[in-house]
Amino acid sequence: MGADAIVIKDMAGLxxxxxxxxxxxxxxxxxxxxxxxxxxDTAGLGASTYLSAIDAGVDACDVSISPFANGTGQPDCLRMxxxxxxxxxxxxxxxxxxxxxxxxLKPVYEGLGKFASHRNEVVDSDxxxxxxxxxxxxxxxxxxxxxGMEDKxxxxxxxIPVVRKALGWIPLVTPTSQIVGVQAMLNVxxxxxxxxxxxxxxxxxxxxGRTSAPVDPEVQKLCAEKMGKDPITCRPADxxxxxxxxxxxxLAEKGLPTDDEHCVIYAMFPQQVEDFYKKPEPKEEAPVQVxxxxxxxxxxxxxxMTVIDNGITARVSGPSGSRxxxxxxxxxxxxxxxxxxx
Numbered sequence: 001m002g003a004d005a006i007v008i009k010d011m012a013g014l015x016x017x018x019x020x021x022x023x024x025x026x027x028x029x030x031x032x033x034x035x036x037x038x039x040x041d042t043a044g045l046g047a048s049t050y051l052s053a054i055d056a057g058v059d060a061c062d063v064s065i066s067p068f069a070n071g072t073g074q075p076d077c078l079r080m081x082x083x084x085x086x087x088x089x090x091x092x093x094x095x096x097x098x099x100x101x102x103x104x105l106k107p108v109y110e111g112l113g114k115f116a117s118h119r120n121e122v123v124d125s126d127x128x129x130x131x132x133x134x135x136x137x138x139x140x141x142x143x144x145x146x147x148g149m150e151d152k153x154x155x156x157x158x159x160i161p162v163v164r165k166a167l168g169w170i171p172l173v174t175p176t177s178q179i180v181g182v183q184a185m186l187n188v189x190x191x192x193x194x195x196x197x198x199x200x201x202x203x204x205x206x207x208x209g210r211t212s213a214p215v216d217p218e219v220q221k222l223c224a225e226k227m228g229k230d231p232i233t234c235r236p237a238d239x240x241x242x243x244x245x246x247x248x249x250x251l252a253e254k255g256l257p258t259d260d261e262h263c264v265i266y267a268m269f270p271q272q273v274e275d276f277y278k279k280p281e282p283k284e285e286a287p288v289q290v291x292x293x294x295x296x297x298x299x300x301x302x303x304x305m306t307v308i309d310n311g312i313t314a315r316v317s318g319p320s321g322s323r324x325x326x327x328x329x330x331x332x333x334x335x336x337x338x339x340x341x342x
Contacts, residue, residue, distance in 0.1 A: 005034040005059075010049070011173055012131050013040035017052035024056035034059035039074070042132075044123035046075040047083060054089055066102045067109040071121035078102070115142055130157045131164075136177040144185070152188055159184040162192075166219045167203045168211025179203065193219060196226055206232040243267070 006027055008015070015023075020037070027035045037053045038061070039046045050061045062074050069076035078098055084090035109116060120141065132140075140157075144150050163184045170176050183200040187193065201223035202208055204215045220231055232239070247263040256262060256277055266273045 003033060005036055006031060007036040007038060008053075009173070010037070010039040011136075011177070012127055013042040013044075013046050013049075014128065014131060015039060015049050016045060017048045020049045021052040021056045024053045024058045028057040036060045036062070038062040040072055041070045041075045042072050042124055042127040044125070046070075047079060050075060050080060051083060054084070054087070065098065065105065067106055067121070069121075071123065073121070126157070130160050132157065132160060132172060132177070132181075136172065136181055140181055143181075147185070147189075149185065149189065152185075156181075156185050156188050159187050159192075163187065163200070165213075166216040167200065168215040169213045170203055170208070170211050175199070176203065176208070193222055196223055198227065201227045204231075205229065207236050209236055 008020075008023065008027075024035060024037065035058050037050065037058050039049050041047065050063075053061060061080075063069070063077040063080050064074035066076050066078070070079075077093070078095060081090065081093060081095060081098075141150075141153065144153055144156065149156065160180060163180050164170060164172070167180065170180065172180060179197065179199040182197055186195045186197065189195075203211070204220045204223040205227070206215075224230055244260070244263055247267055248258045251258045251262060251266055254274065256266070256273065262273070
């Protein structure tokens, strides 16, 4: 069908080793394109899952590097290399270089202390119960702290399976992981389904597509009443009028490329596309001020370096009546002669 690769993306780190082996083996048997696997080590399964995938013939797996590895991150690359000692498929990486990279990243990690938490880097078996992706888990701790609900962490995460079940067991992957997480937080803070986000309502009403299981009919009815619109059973995109030509026209009016790729990117990130192509406004160069007072040094003296206004460096030479200057502005050298008038 034109795919370059198949990637098994296990955001919450839930795939156990033997299931991984069965899945990768089946894919490798039927495909002639690369098969990748991506998992997190939140539940402590990541490294063993990768080993099973490698033995089953997977072409690549995603790893991370300490101190940003393990826990809600991917398994650490140095640990994976150690686990693969003696395995004929072990890749040939320079471990000393990887250790060097790890050391370089430690102060970066410390600098991000406001957003990081040691709890994100440890195994949390509760993820097997909550089935929450690693990225969502680490971000959510910070968000709950900002909301003054840090003490409600366990309560909010216990609510996530409740919300998921009501919304037809929607898979937790961006943006649905954030939608479910926010709804769980609102359920805990204000009472179950007292406040419903428009996005959660759209999932219940079918505007994100057909869910894995039926949506709770009571929740769906409540969402329809609160949002003032009915559930749909068709493909959501069929309700949207074709917009490619309108996008092409809008891009043309702005003097931007109008090919399909730019149209699609602009539909998602209009401001960023405009900023990317925005021409920088010309900077006005500050006027150069030169002190024209008679030079204290004799004409025969060697040229001297002088720093004058606006941080511009000038090399001064010649008699006091005239001066040859080399002025460096924004890294560009300009040769000028300045003469005293009057």
